[in-house]
Amino acid sequence: MKIPFHKPIIPKNLDNLFPDSIRSGWLTTGPMVKEFETQLSDYLQAEYVIAVNSGTAALHLALAAKGFQAGDKFIAPTYTFAATVEAGEYLGLDPILVDCATNSFNIDLDEVERILKKEKNVAAVIPVHFAGIAVDMVRLNILAEKYGFFVLEDAAHALEAVSNAGKVGNTFDAAAFSFYANKNITTGGEGGAVSTNDSILAQKIRKLSLHGMSMDGWGRYKGGGSWAYDISELGYKYNMTDVAACFGLEQLQHLQSWHMRRVEIVQLYHIGLKNIQGLVLPDQDDQLTYAWQLFIIQLKPAEWRIGRDDIIKKLNKVGIGTSVHYIPVHMHSYYARKYGWQALNYPMAQRLSETVISLPLYPALKDDEITYIIYQIKRLWEQYII
Numbered sequence: 001m002k003i004p005f006h007k008p009i010i011p012k013n014l015d016n017l018f019p020d021s022i023r024s025g026w027l028t029t030g031p032m033v034k035e036f037e038t039q040l041s042d043y044l045q046a047e048y049v050i051a052v053n054s055g056t057a058a059l060h061l062a063l064a065a066k067g068f069q070a071g072d073k074f075i076a077p078t079y080t081f082a083a084t085v086e087a088g089e090y091l092g093l094d095p096i097l098v099d100c101a102t103n104s105f106n107i108d109l110d111e112v113e114r115i116l117k118k119e120k121n122v123a124a125v126i127p128v129h130f131a132g133i134a135v136d137m138v139r140l141n142i143l144a145e146k147y148g149f150f151v152l153e154d155a156a157h158a159l160e161a162v163s164n165a166g167k168v169g170n171t172f173d174a175a176a177f178s179f180y181a182n183k184n185i186t187t188g189g190e191g192g193a194v195s196t197n198d199s200i201l202a203q204k205i206r207k208l209s210l211h212g213m214s215m216d217g218w219g220r221y222k223g224g225g226s227w228a229y230d231i232s233e234l235g236y237k238y239n240m241t242d243v244a245a246c247f248g249l250e251q252l253q254h255l256q257s258w259h260m261r262r263v264e265i266v267q268l269y270h271i272g273l274k275n276i277q278g279l280v281l282p283d284q285d286d287q288l289t290y291a292w293q294l295f296i297i298q299l300k301p302a303e304w305r306i307g308r309d310d311i312i313k314k315l316n317k318v319g320i321g322t323s324v325h326y327i328p329v330h331m332h333s334y335y336a337r338k339y340g341w342q343a344l345n346y347p348m349a350q351r352l353s354e355t356v357i358s359l360p361l362y363p364a365l366k367d368d369e370i371t372y373i374i375y376q377i378k379r380l381w382e383q384y385i386i
Ligand SMILES: Cc1ncc(COP(=O)(O)O)c(C=O)c1O
Pocket: 053, 054, 055, 056, 057, 080, 081, 083, 084, 128, 154, 156, 157, 177, 178, 179, 180, 190, 191, 192
């Protein structure tokens, strides 16, 4: 069997994706982006959604629109994809990295609170809803109120997630989503969005997403409008295209059923793998809705005669694609060099990064493929148990 780590579901006939507006020649930001934003804002229960061309752009724009500047500090987890921290780096902000909470992939809020007590000028905290499991937003929002920082939720994994404070995306600060190729929905390989209930912030993000222009091309050309525009501040080129939005609109139609299939797959993994003592399986909390972007198993190294990397190789050999999420930010050479961080500074994140394996988790995954993956992991366990 050959099971890729990820396989998106895309329509057999791609022609069906594209409406007349595309065929008549309007390819970039226009009516399809507007429709995508409208549907997404309904789904997220957020007043405003600005669609952009990546999750990284969404994070960057939210920070830029708040006017944060070089020297301002932000707190983020080290256990995330580098983009979470990169977004602050673009603006010259100083990152303060925080380890994972015990038995969790998410940021340690006790440590965040300790930092807030002693550090002045923390402008923002960027919690990551890792793998689609929401951070304790009730607690973080209380801290935000007390210490007065901006909460930018990195919701790249968390489109469907509901936290203890409600739907992820429904916020008076901001949440950033990714529609990269292997996310729960994709806008044709790359894409992202920011959601917020703050109208001033939304307007600013929209403006900065297209060079700081007073009006976008569609706004100017539909109905023979004016050619004139002004650039009143420095912006970026982060707008989503209508072509990408068409892709996203088709994917949105399946969101509910794909989510249910993800939940089903997770149950099958849990049932199939629960008796393997050498593994820690992801937590489940019935009070929350997990987006299940990733299914990550952790190895207990003391129970195995081989290491994580060898297990990955052996799974690959029998046709099973896997991945590792992630190498923590502080362990990348750019960040280690710049800030002097050592691997050991963040023991939880380091341990996770050395012991985790992400298994295939996507709605196109078939039951017999899941059975095969479980069978192969069990076989390895029986062979290499200490
Ligand atoms: C946690 C996290 N944040 C941000 C991003 C950036 O998203 P994008 O690849 O759409 O720029 C990713 C992408 O994988 C991610 O996993």
